[in-house]
Each structure stands twice: as structure tokens, then as C-alpha cells.
Amino acid sequence: MNIKEIAKLAGVSKSTVSRVLNNSSLVAQDTRKKVLDIINESGYLPNSIARSLKVKKTKTIGVIVPDIGNPFYFEVLRGIEKVLDKKGFNIMLCNSEYDEEKELRYAYLLAAKKVDGIICAPCSESSKAVQNLCKWGIPFVVFDIPQVNLATNLVVVDHSECSYLAAKHLLENGHTNILSIDVPNPQKIESKFVLGYLKALREYNILPKPELIQKASPDITGGYSIIKKLNNQKVYFTGVITICDLVAVGVYKAAKKLGLKIPDDLSVVGNDDIPLARYLNPPLTTIRQPKYPLGFRSAKLLLSQIESKSGTEPYDCTQGQPTIIKLGVRLIQRCSVKRRN
């Protein structure tokens, strides 16, 4: 069943049917009714594919995240969904699993499917995928991970501020041997996260120890295994800051296994404030990320970009100043940090 058959049944032309489908005012009341009746009783479904081919708009947005299993991205996704749904956009969700190859493949797929735009949290600071999005001229915004050597529309928090706040809180509570657990990153440069950590140490005149600057995969397993490893190596620390709450959960798990009590034997501050953080045992002290706003603002930004795009031209991401939205974070004190003397 297509527009042509409907036209025949209604005794009008394709254009007329198309007009009523698109709520054009250029159609008489009774013709409209006649056509609408036919459409309803025939169970006709417009073919958006054909429409998209013609109008060069798909009303769908691609979203690429490293791990939908992480509540952090969940919350972001909710923010994205909120604004997109209201505007009639669908989301094509892609899970890169922190795999650059997969990320790139998805970017390609989405581009080929002619999504109207892409929201991406890249796995790395110089993502091949976002470089290509730029090249292909498709509107996009990146969130969470700023790209080096590439000025893009961006919505982020300052990761160094997170670790700074977290480390400072521990320092204020008398901890001097603080473990920092970051994600592995392929870049040579120091990550923002350890930069903030270092800054806090400096303010307290504490020399950083290399063995306390660690990296782990950003999930429960990552946190678990790093603590186990360090315990085997007899590395000493009384506090730990983690790149995300999931890693903190892994730390909890390891602590339990090792017979370490939190916060008595080990203080930990997370990063994210996932919904379940407050229900952990003990409730997790953490840095609250504006997760929902991250998604919400990203989507808004993308939409404005799409709307301002001149007709059918590819989007030129190198022209004009990119918009950078930086969102604030704050410390949420719960029960996983204990004062030391």
C-alpha cells in the first residue's frame, strides 16, 4: 500500500494525497476528508524512507556512547531522549564498548544512514570517528571527552575539577596516601583527571607517588582488580578517588573480599553520583556529575546546529566558533570517607 494506491482509491492525484499527509493548507476540506477516510480504512503507512530520500532529512539522531551499561550514560541518554522525543526525532543508539574500531564503524554506519546529527562520547581524546564526522560534514556534538587538536561543539564537565575536589576532600580529612584510579588512555599526555589530583596534592605539599597513580577499565571489574593488585604489591594508601562510581563499587567489592572496612580502613570518593550511590554500603561520597543536563544540553545544542544549517549543504564544522558548554560539579558527602588523625 502506497501513496499511489491511496490516490487511486480516493480518485485524486498523488500530490493531493501527499498534501493531506503533510497538512498542507492547499487542499479542500472535503477532498481532505475523503483521502483521510481512505487512509484510515486501508491501514496505509507512509514510507519515511522514501520521504527522507526526497527531503534529505531522516528525523533521527545517532548517539554513540562507550558503555550503555554504565548508569552515567544512561542518565545522559535520558536527557537526550527528553529533548529529541519532543521534537519528533528517533534515536539510533550505538555502544562502542570503548573500542575505537567499533566507534568508527558506527560513525560510518550512522553517516550512511543519513542521520540528521550525531551525539558522541568518544572513547579517546583524538577520536578517528569524530574526525570523520567533521570531514563528512554531518552535524554533531561531542560530550564528556574534549578532542585535542579539534575544535568541536562540546558539552563537558572539567574532569580535573572532579579529581581536584575529590582529592581535596580526602586531604582535608587527613589522608595523605591517596590512590587515583583513572581510565587508561592511549594519549601520552597526563589526563585531566590526574592533573586535578596532582594539583590538590601540591596544595597540601605532598609529593605524588607513581604507584598511587593507576588506571583501570571504567567498570566494577576494573576497580576490583586494581585494588587486589595493589594489595598484593603491598602498596599503602588510606584513601582512593575513582574516575567513576562503578569503579568505586569495584573498590567496595575488593575491600570486602580483603576484609578492609570502608570507611574505617579505606576512604573512597567516587565520581558521577549514579542513582544507586546513596544505597551502597556505606553510602558513597562522590562528585556529582550533571548527567541529565549533559544529555539535555547536548541534544539542544545539536538541534540548534541542525536548524541553523543552510538547506542541504553539508555542515562545515570548521567555520565559526564552536560552542563549548561547561557544566559544574560538586561534592556529595555521604559515608565513605573517614577523618584520620
Next chain:
Amino acid sequence: MNIKEIAKLAGVSKSTVSRVLNNSSLVAQDTRKKVLDIINESGYLPNSIARSLKVKKTKTIGVIVPDIGNPFYFEVLRGIEKVLDKKGFNIMLCNSEYDEEKELRYAYLLAAKKVDGIICAPCSESSKAVQNLCKWGIPFVVFDIPQVNLATNLVVVDHSECSYLAAKHLLENGHTNILSIDVPNPQKIESKFVLGYLKALREYNILPKPELIQKASPDITGGYSIIKKLNNQKVYFTGVITICDLVAVGVYKAAKKLGLKIPDDLSVVGNDDIPLARYLNPPLTTIRQPKYPLGFRSAKLLLSQIESKSGTEPYDCTQGQPTIIKLGVRLIQRCSVKRRN
């Protein structure tokens, strides 16, 4: 940049370019190379929209769930993604928010976008959305919520078994006043969840009390407010079983607020076994749902359905026996249930 321009640059016809794009063997080695070179240096992106219009396949699957914020659906989604990604399908994710209207609207949107199939966890047992999918002849499988009066391909667990197992565990531990928290459902009939609960009570010769059969929205807030309400009404119970772990978290929250200790003052058993259940305080005793398999099997089932579909015909869901896959559940004992004397 399109196939026509590539053809011109390479000095061949559109058909030839199309052939190399589709890895047809009917093209000479050197022509292929020549075309490939042009494609690479021009940064040409095939237009899947146009292709889809022609071949009537989009290589995308729609997924409709009531709440992506619930880790249960997350895990299911991971299972779905696993099999779909391997086959080169994209996922269009839709969040119905337990709203029948929205569910229906999404079904329509997905159908119009000509997704190759749909996986849906309907909000209700007689979803207008799935009835329409049937009518529209698009391949789909429903999971988690069986439809009354409509034989569909299905992958589920037996909800009555969940509540039965949960209630029985409480009964075995000496509890006789057990609260059941189900989701609200518009149907007149008793839900599966309370059926299993009732069955367990019957085996222990305990008469059900209407005030202990409650419904709440399937999230933290739902669990929280129902406990608060019942507390105000001085309803007495020592154990509670919940339709999902998130509700159990809400129960935890209310208990804390009310000064009730779990499990000393109140025993609770959840349902789902979300990843964080074991990290709650106290670790939650719950019924483990095969979440990942639920998604995995649903996707597999859908794919086989799509593959068996005869050419371009719409899918007739009324012909032949629908496949029903029933997955097992089991009790995971942790620390939220205490023996009573």
C-alpha cells in the same frame, strides 16, 4: 557526492560502481581497483536511505521498552545489541515510559521508518502497539509481557514463578504477613505476579489480606511511597516481595527513613537481580531474571523470523504457531531476609 559522480570520475557506469560497492563478482579486477581508489580519495559515503528504498531492507531494528532507566532493560538491551551488532543491524531505541500512547506512537514511527523488525516489552497485556504491528505485517517479538488474546512470538519468564519463589522463601523463614508490591495494570484480571504470591500463601494455609496486595510504579519512588503509605495506615507486615529490584531499593529507602532495620524489622526479596543488588545495604535477596538471555534470545528469534520471511511480502503473524521461549528464574539468597520465630 553520489554514485553517479563516482561513476563519472572513474569513467564507468553507475551499475559498475554499484557492483563494486556490493562486492559483486561480475566486475574485472582492475575496474574494481580503479573505482575503489576513486571512492577512497573522494570520501564518498553510500546513501543507505536510497539503498533501503530500493531493496526494502533497512538493517535496523526497533526496540521499545518502558524504561531504559531501569537496569533490567539495560541488561536486556545488551543482549539484544550483542546479536544484532554482529549481524550489522542498528538499534533504534524507544522509551515508552509506561505510556501506552507513547508506545503506540513509537510503533507507528518505527513502522513508517521501515525497520526490519521490532522487539518490544509492552506496557500492558493488551498493547495496542503490538496489535498494530501484527496488522501492519512487520516482524516482531514481544518479551517479558505476554499478550492476552494474541498469540505472538514471545520470550518470557513466568512472573508467577518469581513471586511464588519469593513469597515461599519468606514463608519458609517464618513470615506470615507478607506484602506484595506489583505494578499497576489496567487489566481486570489478577496479575501473574499476585497469582504466584497467592499460590505460595495457599500452600501455607494463609489467608491473603487485601491490604497486603499493593501496586506501585516500578521504580524507586514507587517502592518508597507505598511503604510510607502503609506505615501511615498502620498496616502490619514483616516481609515484602517486590516486582523489581528498583522497588526494593525504594523499600530500603523508606525503611531507613522510618527507622526500620532490614532485615531485622523488615525482610525483603526483590526481583531482577540488577548488578548493584549485591552492593546494597544489606545485600538484596532477590529472584534472578535471565536479563541478558531475554534480550539475546529475543533478538535471535526476531532475526530468524526476518530471514524466513518470504521476499518482500508483509509478515503474517497469524500464520503458523508462534514460538514461545520461557526462561527460568532462581532465588539468590543474600542478606535482606531474616528468620522469624
Next chain:
DNA sequence: ATGAAAGCGCTAACAC
């Protein structure tokens, strides 16, 4: 092994 041409279902000038 390659090209010409028809057509997928729709929209949007343009004519009337």
C-alpha cells in the same frame, strides 16, 4: 564484464 534504463515511494516545482 559493462551499460542503459526502469523504478523503489515520496515531494515539490510548475502548470492549469
Next chain:
DNA sequence: GTGTTAGCGCTTTCAT
């Protein structure tokens, strides 16, 4: 107000 027509970018017979 309505119809005619020419594509959108691709695949796929059917010739050659």
C-alpha cells in the same frame, strides 16, 4: 485546489 512531472540515490533486470 489539483494534477503532471521530474527527480532523490540507489539496485537490478536486460541487452550487449
